[in-house]
Amino acid sequence: MSPQACKFVWYELMTSDSAAASAFYSQVVGWTAKDAGMPGMDYSLLSVGENQVAGLMALTQDMRAAGVPPCWVGYVGVADVDAQAQRILKAGGTLHMPPTDIPGVGRFASFADPQGASLSIFTGSSDEQPPQPPVGSPGTVGWHELMAVDGVKAWDFYAEQFGWQKKDAVDMGPAGVYQCFGGDGDAFGGMMTKMPEVPVPAWGFYFNVEAMGAAIERVKAGGGRVINGPMQVPGGSWIINALDPQGAIFSLVAEKN
Structure with a gap:
């Protein structure tokens, strides 16, 4: 087991139309997009103020040929990507991408857990972390959620x-138990056994917005579609689950409706 709880450190949207997706999320979440300047790669950095929150890249031809749909991917920071990748394999996971260097940035690997949900791990070249906005700030990631085939085994x-x-742990009645998780401080995510209508096990990410009603209108105006909500969750926050115009699933969370 890791000596301390690992945290999510990055998020990445892989999309079929990077320009359109960039415009959509800038409108809906309030991010600004800037080309990362990576030679031979269509990759943009999405920021709130001076803080980089996520990356955006076009699906490659190989990804499209393999049937990878537009989707959001999360990265968990670990002490040693190579050692962690071996532990994941030993525990029944599968590597999509073996440990690979990102010059000047760090090293990453992508994997599927034993039930098929995908995630990535990352070790940075530097231990220095830039200052982050306060928890709950609009444009930051407010929650991480796993819909698993078997929530108990996934945990x-x-x-x-x-x-x-x-x-x-929240009793969802017929839907089962929603298990919140975190590190030494507050919870930063939850997981549960997925409902039958959820087609595949997957991780989802909730982006903070100021007010849900106005955000929903921005989603619709930008060509997205709300597929669940708005609904109020324990603690009083409001959430929605939605599809962007390219078909990637994303979620929003707000303190007020």
């Missing part, structure tokens, strides 16, 4: 890999 896997700790 065992991730707790072993990343040292996550159980926080509140």
Whole structure:
């Protein structure tokens, strides 16, 4: 088990139309997009103020040929990508991308957990972390959520890999238990057994916005579609699950409706 709880450190949108996706999320979430200047690669950095939040890249021809759809991917920071990748394999996971260097940035690997949900791991070249906006600030990521084939088994896997700790457990009735998790402080995510209508196990990410009603109008105006919500969750926040115009699933969370 990791000596301390690992945290999500990056998020990446892989999309079929990077220019359109950039315009959509800039409008909906309030990000500004800037080309990363990576030679031979269509990659943009999405920021709120001076803080980089996520990356955006066009699906490559190989990805499209392999049937990879537009999607959001999360990166968990670990002490040693290579050693962590071996632990993931030993625990029944599968590597999509073996440990690979990003020159001047760090090293990453992409994997699927034993139930098929995809995630990435990352070790930075530097231990220095830029200052981050306060928790809950518009444009930041407010929650991480796994819909698993089996929530209990998924918890065992991730707790072993990343040292996550159980926080509140919410009884969802027929839907089962929603297990919140985090590190030494507050919870930063939750996981549960997915409902039958959820086609595949997957991680989802909630972006903070100021007010949900106005955000929903921006989603619709930009060509996106709300597929669940708005609904109020324990603690009082409002959430929606939605599709962007290219078909990637994303979620929003706000303190007020």
